[in-house]
Amino acid sequence: MAPDLLALMGDTPLVRLDRLSHDVGPTLVAKLEMLNPGGSVKDRIGISMVEAAEAAGILKPGGTIVEPTSGNTGVGLAIVAARKGYRCVFVVPDKVSGEKVSLMRAYGAEVVVCPTAVEPEDPRSYYSVSDRLAAEPNAFKPNQYFNQANPQTHAFSTGPELWRQTGGRIDAFVAGVGTGGTVTGVGRYLKERKPDVTIVGADPEGSLYSGDTVRPYLVEGIGEDFWPETFDPDVVDVWERVSDAESFQMARRCAREEGILIGGSGGTALVAAHRFAATQPDDALIVVLLPDSGRGYLSKLYDETWMAEHGFNQPTAGKGNVGDVLEAKSSDRLPSLIHLHPGETVAAAIALLKEYGVSQMPVFAEAVHDDARTDDVLGSIRENALLDAALSDPGVMQRAIGEVMQPPLPTVSLDDPLGRVAAELAGGATALLARDGDRFVGVITRADVLEFLSARA
Ligand SMILES: Cc1ncc(COP(=O)(O)O)c(C=O)c1O
Known part of the structure; x- marks a missing residue:
């Protein structure tokens, strides 16, 4: 009998995932951290x-x-x-x-x-x-992003448990990286015991860790836009970058095929583990850490409407559309169609981006103002591309927009469902132009869509 609940933390079991790994050679095993008394690795x-x-x-x-x-x-x-x-x-x-x-x-x-x-x-x-x-x-403030007790705990408990539970047979360890505590502590311990073990970091698209452009994503608890003190990047040998859609679909499969209800970040880790396993010999033993239970996400990835609204399923049941998002954007915040002309300078473009607090703008033909038609769009100006240009060419500020602009932003129509918007944004676009018939009526960004969805949640 345990003296109190605290004594029951850790020592979580390992289980084989034979269904999810049936199409790859190596043995895939999960560490079930949702079985901790508080329901997670934390x-x-x-x-x-x-x-x-x-x-x-x-x-x-x-x-x-x-x-x-x-x-x-x-x-x-x-x-x-x-x-x-x-x-x-x-x-x-x-x-x-x-x-x-x-x-x-x-x-x-x-x-x-x-x-x-x-x-x-x-x-x-x-x-x-x-x-x-x-x-x-x-x-x-414990500060889990700074506190060295975080990685040390995993070097003292999680790592040795994995070593003992696999009888030293573990060849690779796969985990999502949030504070980096898990992967750093476990990775350091395992590498001391077995230098050729492979540590695989599972990272959401939009996170800095695997070198992606930082942007919003919906998986919770992993990926970052800064480097925490608790994460030693040298411990990760291989990064696998995983989209929200892949993570959520895999988490759902894990519940239905293995009977293990997991959160979205467990899905990310599983996609990474499966992808990595496909590159490894048949006798490899790969352990993936599943950080928490799906019970905390029943209204998100386990909800059909939520999945559809985000374009993660077939967008059949999507309720919102482009028009709804535009309508929800507070109209007093921005003029409906801030834009640039090709003859204006880069310096003027930067001033306008700053004035309106936006990171991209369409470029319309010289004579066009608020009433832009679909064939009046010449290109776009995007903050990221301007930064690159400014770093490589100090004279860029006086150049004309027409010489440095990017291709136009992708276009969506007012009655397109949010699934279509999510798919376009997932394809790497930073913002979309919304059209009503052959007229442009506004710009939609990731932040607009997320704000719209969170206001309805
Ligand atoms: C759901 C979930 N998954 C994974 C992690 C990542 O673990 P770590 O912070 O040890 O890198 C966290 C961390 O907050 C989490 O909440």
């Missing part, structure tokens, strides 16, 4: 970060734990706080599912929800808000 660091702070005298009786977290770390910490009598305040980004927020509140924690569409330095960002709260008296 139980492990909740307790270790708190106990390290107690030992260092940073966290004292009656203290408050303040942490920015996408949810699972919050639950791990909330359980420890409940047992040890600390107050907990969690700061979460607004894309985190409502169920996860309710869950942390159920353990007695306070939760503050912050906007994702702002820079980390913005006072409203979840990093800034948590810094402010952590500066209050008696507050302790």
Whole structure:
């Protein structure tokens, strides 16, 4: 009999995934982290970060734990706080599912929800808000992105468990990378035991880790737009980059074919593991870590309408369309069709991008203003491309837009379903031009679509 719930954290089982790996040679095995008492891999660091702070005298009786977290770390910490009598305040980004927020509140924690569409330095960002709260008296911020107890826990527990459970046979370890704690700790331990083990990082499209252009994505808990102190990139031998659609479809398959209900980031890890397994010899043993349960995502990837609205299924049941998104965009924020002409300078374009706080604009034929027809579009100006041009050619500021512009933004029609919009945006476009018949009526960005969907969630 365990003395308390904390003693039951870790020592999660391994299970073979024979269905999902039937079409590849190697043996694929999953580490079931959703079987931790708090339902995720983050139980492990909740307790270790708190106990390290107690030992260092940073966290004292009656203290408050303040942490920015996408949810699972919050639950791990909330359980420890409940047992040890600390107050907990969690700061979460607004894309985190409502169920996860309710869950942390159920353990007695306070939760503050912050906007994702702002820079980390913005006072409203979840990093800034948590810094402010952590500066209050008696507050302790475990900071899972900085705290070395995070990777160390995995070097002391998860790594040795995998070694023991596979009898040293493990050839590759696959995991999603959020704080990087799991992959760093496990990777370091395994490489010490077996230098030729391969560590595979599973990364969402839109994350910096695998070198992608940073952009929003919907898988929760993994991928980043900065390099945390808890992640040692040298430990990862192979990166596999996975789309939201692939991750969610694989998570659903795992539930239906293996009977294991997992979250979206487990789907990302499984896609990576399967892809990697296909390149390995038949006798290889590949372990993939499944961080949490699908119970926290029933209204997202396990909901048919949600999947359809995001274009992750056949877009049959999609309710919203391009017109709805445009209508929801606050009309007083931007003139409907800010645009440039080919004769204007790059410097003027940059001033206009800055004035309206946008990162791309269409370029229309010289004489055209608000009433643009589909054949009046000559190209587009995109902030990323301008930055590249400015870095390689300092004289670019005085050049004409017509000489440096990019191809036009893709076009969608007012009655196109959101599935079509999602597919276009997933193809790498930063924004889309919306047309009504042969007239352009607006620009739609990823942020507009996400804002529209989150307002309806
Ligand atoms: C759902 C989920 N998956 C994966 C991870 C990644 O683990 P780590 O932070 O150890 O890299 C996290 C981290 O927050 C998570 O919440």
